[in-house]
Amino acid sequence: MRAWFKTGAPWIWLNAGAVAVCMLMVIGLIGLIAVRGFGHFWPADVAEVRITDREGQQSVVLGEVVRSQVIPAAVARDAGYWVPEGMELVTRFLFKQGNRDQTGRDFVWHTEIGMADFEYPNEVLVIERREWGNFYGYPQELRFEGRVLRPGDAEWSAGVSAAVQRSLQLHDQIKRIEKREIGRINTEMEQLRLQRRTLDLRNVQGTERALQEEQIATRSAQLDGDYEVLRKELDALYASAKRDTLLMRTAEDKSVELNLAAIVRVNQPNAMSALTKFGQYFVRLGEFMTDDPREANTEGGIFPAIFGTVTMVFVMSIIVTPFGIAAAIYLREYAKQGTMTRIIRISVYNLAGVPSIVYGVFGLGFFVYFLGGSIDQMFYQASLPSPTFGTPGLFWASLTLALLTLPIVIVSTEEGLARIPSTIRQGSLALGATKAETLWKVIVPLATPAMMTGLILAIARAAGEVAPLMLVGVVKLAPTLPVDGIFPYIHMERKIMHLGFHIYDVGFQSPNVEAARPLVYATALVLVLLIVVLNLTAISIRNHLRERYRSASD
Structure with missing residues (x-):
């Protein structure tokens, strides 16, 4: 046994076991x-169950069975449930009953006591709405294009599909007009207002003032005319969208009229085949990745958060890479190695361990209030007191993260430069190259993989940060993306959404905890996959550079 330990084999097996356990934990997580997350998009069957209380009165619950729990009878009695004497354990079920506008809540618990067998009627409809969550019920009639269709009619299914499709098309047209065309008009009107304000600040008078005022008035009149045309078109679209209705009957036998303008999707899950459910699953998953959030971020998609995260990481990488590499090259190749250099290195190492919220506070005070306020005073005085750069935004969030990850890039680049053998430097100098030529044509290319390693680590940390971003530019809901079709096309001053903050907001600030629970898991997995994709991209670039310069040095 002692000889076996001396061979080092136990430590090899110990390391292999530790790596295996870590891999299993990561895969399991x-x-x-x-x-938990992506299972949310599967069209679940809708159960109908009759419940008899202790007085013999019956009620009907219609909804999706989310999960069940076995709890002690004493806990059930404390929660207000009726439990017969002699029972020690009680099973309770969580139903997603929807119809929040009718019942006041989406989810409800019921114990198994007095509960009949679950039934799954094929005629039940699940209606996904833009507001008030899902609606569960039985269809009674559809009023579409002046006709009245009922479930028994031959054209019922086709009529419902056509009505929903028409509603979605009208919603897309309304959204396009409101966000793009009216948004463009509002932007130009604001620019005209700032032009007038600039004339006042510059105290422009005489012929020049009259000429510019005339140009502003002419353009303003044109924009007012364009807005009136769009407003009339919007009124017509809204009137057309609200024309069609769907009459539904709830489990309590109450008739409710739903406007198709507020409907996203109509499903009949109990009558759907497995193949149809698979198709619906991927449609809902695609919408989750590409749509905007709604219902306090508990419904809809996460595209603005994905876009904001990727944009911020790219801007951060563009800022941190040149500064980190330049600082590392100076410290390793040019700075005199002495006490001051050692102090600087120790400071850089210590900065890597500073809590991220400290960087957020610094970014808010220095970048946002000081630099941003100074920029507004110099270049955007006409917009004051409304700030342009003197408020949290994409640029300040990226700059704060660049400062946070700068020590990582510096340390990785320095390590890469230190690993290059001195014989390569001496050989280059012996062939007549200057120190600068040796550095930029020999040393830096060979250290490129180490630089990419620093960038990979910086991306991995920056993409998952939340605390500093809440102070310098990330918000719960950003109405517009930082990139659009309005000049100058990239708006660095706008606030953004972020996947990490979205997880925090949905998981801990949501008014509807049960509805938000699966979205927390789904968004977390998207964030993990996004970080993996960004890292794999950087790793592939690093490996390509490594092979390129290795073959060049052979």
């Missing part, structure tokens, strides 16, 4: 997140 990702698997749990995937099952």
Whole structure:
């Protein structure tokens, strides 16, 4: 046994076991997140169950069975449930009953006591709405294009599909007009207002003032005319969208009229085949990745958060890479190695361990209030007191993260430069190259993989940060993306959404905890996959550079 320990084999097996356990834990965590999150998009069957209380009165619950729990009878009695004497354990079920506008809540618990067998009627409809969550009920009639269709009619299914499709098309047209065309008009009107304000600040008088005022008035009149045309078109679209209705009957036998303008999707899950459910699953998953959030971020998609995260990481990478590499090259190749250099290195190492919220506070005070306020005073005085750069935004969030990840890039680049053998430097100098030529044509290319390693680590940390971003530019809901079709096309002063902050907001600030729970898992998995994709991209670039310069040095 002692000889076996001396061979070092136990430590090899110990390391291999530790790596295996870590891999299993990572795979298990990702698997749990995937099952809990992406299972939310599967069209679940809708159960109908009759419940008899202790007085013999019956009620009907219609909804999706989310999960069940086995709890002690004493806990059930404390929660207000009726439990017969002699029972020690009680099973309770959580139903997603929807119809929040009718019942006041989406989810409700019921114990198994007095509960009849679950039934799954094929005629039940699940209606996904833009507001008030899902609606569960039985269809009674559809009023579409002046006709009245009922479930028994031959054209019922086709009529419902056509009505929903028409509603979605009208919603897309309304959204396009409101966000793009009216948004463009509002932007130009604001620019005209700033032009007038600039004339006042510059105290422009005489012929020049009259000429510019005339140009502003002419353009303003044109924009007012364009807005009136769009407003009339919007009124017509809204009137057309609200024309069609769907009459539904709830489990309590109450008739409710739903306007198709507020409907996203109509499903009949109990009558759907497995193949149809698979198709619907991927449609809902695609909408989750590409749509805007709604219902306090508990419904809809996360595209603005994905776009904001990727944009911020790219801007951060563009800022941190040249500064980190330049600082590392100076410290390793040019700075005199002495006490001051050692102090600087120690400071850089210590900065890597500073809590991220400290960087957020610094970014808010220095970048936003000081630099941003100074920029507004110099270049955007006409917009004051409304700030342009003197408020949290994409640029300040990226700059703060660049400062946070700068020590990582510096340390990685320095390590890469230190690993290059001195014989390569001496050989280059012996062939007549200057120190600058040796550095930029020999040393830096060979250290490029180490630089990419620093960038990979910086991306991995920056993409998952939340605390500093809440102070310098990330918000719960950003109405517009930082990139659009309005000049100058990239708006660095705008606030953005972020996947990490979205997880925090949905998980801990949501008014509807049960509805938000699966979205937390799904968004977390998207964030993990996004970080993996960004890192794999950087790793592939690093490996390509490594092979390129290795072959060049052979």
